[in-house]
Amino acid sequence: MIAAHDSLIVHMITRVLLPVIQLYGIYVLFFGQYGPGGGFVGGVIFGASLILTLLVFGARSNENYLAKRALRADGLGLIIYAGIGGLCMIFAGQFLNYSAVPLPGFDPPATRSLGILGTMIGVAVDIAVTSISIVDSLSFADEEGRLV
Numbered sequence: 617m618i619a620a621h622d623s624l625i626v627h628m629i630t631r632v633l634l635p636v637i638q639l640y641g642i643y644v645l646f647f648g649q650y651g652p653g654g655g656f657v658g659g660v661i662f663g664a665s666l667i668l669t670l671l672v673f674g675a676r677s678n679e680n681y682l683a684k685r686a687l688r689a690d691g692l693g694l695i696i697y698a699g700i701g702g703l704c705m706i707f708a709g710q711f712l713n714y715s716a717v718p719l720p721g722f723d724p725p726a727t728r729s730l731g732i733l734g735t736m737i738g739v740a741v742d743i744a745v746t747s748i749s750i751v752d753s754l755s756f757a758d759e760e761g762r763l764v
Contacts, residue, residue, distance in 0.1 A: 645657075658736070692745070
């Protein structure tokens with residue numbers, strides 16, 4: 617099990633840097649459509665920020681409330697990704713053909729952009745939750761690797 621870190625300096629630095637790291641992960645997610653980044657990298661950065669709360673404040677602390685709640689949303693990223701792809705199949709007959717989905721007030725390039733953003737959000741959620749669940753499951757393993 618992951619125990620809380622006992623340094624006050626580490627706690628204070630984490631409380632200051634945690635929102636910055638999470639905002640940077642969200643920025644990388646949304647900017648990935650126009651430059652380097654995207655759903656995978658944004659999800660890794662956001663997941664790493666939640667893993668930081670587990671390492672600093674411990675697995676039983678109230679400080680890592682979001683990390684505990686994220687484990688309940690394990691299939692949410694897949695539902696978002698498959699839901700957008702299924703919606704495209706209903707309207708266009710092709711999986712992830714965003715431009716054929718009729719959204720009122722949006723032209724096909726804007727619809728394609730929104731579809732790509734939605735799938736990147738699904739990937740980011742899935743990557744973040746998967747990284748948290750891996751660390752959470754490994755934190756309850758004994759010395760021989762068996763889960764307790």
